[in-house]
Amino acid sequence: MITTEEVLKALKFVQYPGMQKNIVDYKFIRDLEVENSGKVSFTVSFKTTQKEIEEPLKKMVLEALREVGGITEINVKMDVSILETPPKQEPKPAPGPIDKDPDLIPEVKHTILVSSAKGGVGKSTVSLNLALALAKEGAKVGLLDSDVYGPSLPIMTGLEGKQPKSDDEKIVPIEKFGLKLMSIGFLVAREDALIWRGPMVMQAVQQLLKDVAWGELDYLVVDLPPGTGDTQLTFSQKVNLAGAVIVTTPQDVALIDTARGIDMFNKTNVPILGLIENMSYFLCPHCGNREEIFSNNGGKTESKRLGIDFLGEIPLNLAIREGGDSGEPIFFAKPDSEIAKTFTNISKQITKKLPFEEKNGLLSKVKSLFN
Ligand SMILES: Nc1ncnc2c1ncn2[C@@H]1O[C@H](COP(=O)(O)OP(=O)(O)O)[C@@H](O)[C@H]1O
Ligand SMILES: [Mg+2]
Structure with missing residues (x-):
């Protein structure tokens, strides 16, 4: 039966x-x-x-x-x-350069965004160590943690609970490791920021630029929240940007969201400086041995497919995490390590792509002789 x-x-x-x-x-x-x-x-x-x-x-x-x-x-x-088909969403028109606000950060030469599709891929870690690598070359560098909903800079720099001072109605960034640092985490309690809606987030982000005494900077590194939201939109609409760096891990390098992020920057005319693969391989903290725990070359292959440059790969390494938790970033704690060298290499590749502008150097002195 x-x-x-x-x-x-x-x-x-x-x-x-x-x-x-x-x-x-x-x-x-x-x-x-x-x-x-x-x-x-x-x-x-x-x-x-x-x-x-x-x-x-x-x-x-x-x-x-x-x-x-x-x-x-x-x-x-x-x-x-x-079920009813959901109505098709009209794509937002790409904002033109006319919206740009030149008064936001007039003394910053190059603003570099650090972005990722997902959270937890190491965007904040990369931003901080990249900023340190840029500063080591003698540049004046600021780091802005623009993740309104999940700021991490205070902990990563050992500055939790610190409050920046104000001067002439502007907030003075906190200086540490030779960087000028600012995060919404220094200014408001986390619970307060969590309830902010789109327009308030956009407002807050503009204040972190305009109302902060950044002064003259060669580079402002901006640690973005994950995804393609209001903060990303504010930067691409309002600020003249040197470009964006994309951070991924081997697991999410091929995610559609990564391509979506790149697409957003393309649509808003933000140059893509390249892709960094984080937690790329395992670097044994004891013997220094490199172990390929993921099928390798994902980042390189994907960059090629997306038509963007591959800037480098950073290993999964305990010292990086400990550095983040203890407030002593690896580039600062172990400046001679292979990992620090990788960050230096990445920072050099980035600066090479940016227009060189020498304000008070030899070139301008020579030029002034002929004026
Ligand atoms: N290469 C790495 N090796 C080990 N731990 C890492 C590495 N990169 C980031 N981490 C750790 O992973 C967690 C998430 O990193 P974070 O930089 O805060 O990511 P995101 O800003 O993208 O959310 C942190 O605890 C950080 O210390
Ligand atoms: Mg972060």
């Missing part, structure tokens, strides 16, 4: 069109009954936006049961609830 198990086993061969699983695993089969006579009855119940799927799916169900011995009669009921 035919059993319900046998019926379900046969129905497992019916895949819902376009989806990963079969109709049994999706729990579409309801009220399954098998009578002694061999009569099989059940309902196929599901929600869809495509009414036209009903007939072919029913045919597939009957087809799957055709081969099962012992069935004398099949009674299938289709119970389809039609």
Whole structure:
């Protein structure tokens, strides 16, 4: 005699069109009954936006049961609830350069964004160590943690609970490791920032530029929140940017979100300086051995496919995490390590791409002789 198990086993061969699983695993089969006579009855119940799927799916169900011995009669009921298709969202028009506000950070030569599709990939870690590497070359560098909802700079620099001073109505960035540092985390309690909506976030970000006494800087490194939200939009609309650096890990390098982020920068005319792969391989803290724990070269291959430069790979290493937790970034704590050298190398590749502007150097002195 035919059993319900046998019926379900046969129905497992019916895949819902376009989806990963079969109709049994999706729990579409309801009220399954098998009578002694061999009569099989059940309902196929599901929600869809495509009414036209009903007939072919029913045919597939009957087809799957055709081969099962012992069935004398099949009674299938289709119970389809039609969902409304969500209205198509109009894409936001790409903002033009006319919106740019030259008064936000007039004395900053190059603003470099550090972005990623997801959180936790090491964007803040990369931002801080990159800023340190730039400063080591003798440049004046500021670091702005613009993650309004999850600022991490105070902890990473050992400055938690510190409050910046004000001077002439501007907030003075906190100086440490030779960097000028600013984070929303120095200014407001986390719970307060969490309830901010889009326009308030945009306002706060502009204040972190305009109301902070950044002074003359060669580079302002901006640690962005993950994704493509209001903060990213504010920067690409309002600030003249040197470009954006994308940080990924081997696991998410091929994520559609990474491409989406790149697409947003392209649409808003922000140059992409390149991709950094973080937690790329395992660097043993004891023997210094390099272990490829992920299939390697993902970052390089993906950069090529996306048409952007590959800037370098940073290992997964305990000292990096400890540096972040203890407020002593690795570039500062271990300036001679291989990891610090990698950051130096990345910073050099970035600066090479930026227009060289010498204000008080030899070149301008020579020029002034002829004026
Ligand atoms: N290469 C690395 N090796 C080990 N730990 C890392 C590395 N990069 C980042 N981390 C740790 O991972 C966590 C998330 O990093 P973070 O820089 O805060 O990411 P994001 O800013 O993208 O959210 C932190 O605890 C940080 O110390
Ligand atoms: Mg972060």
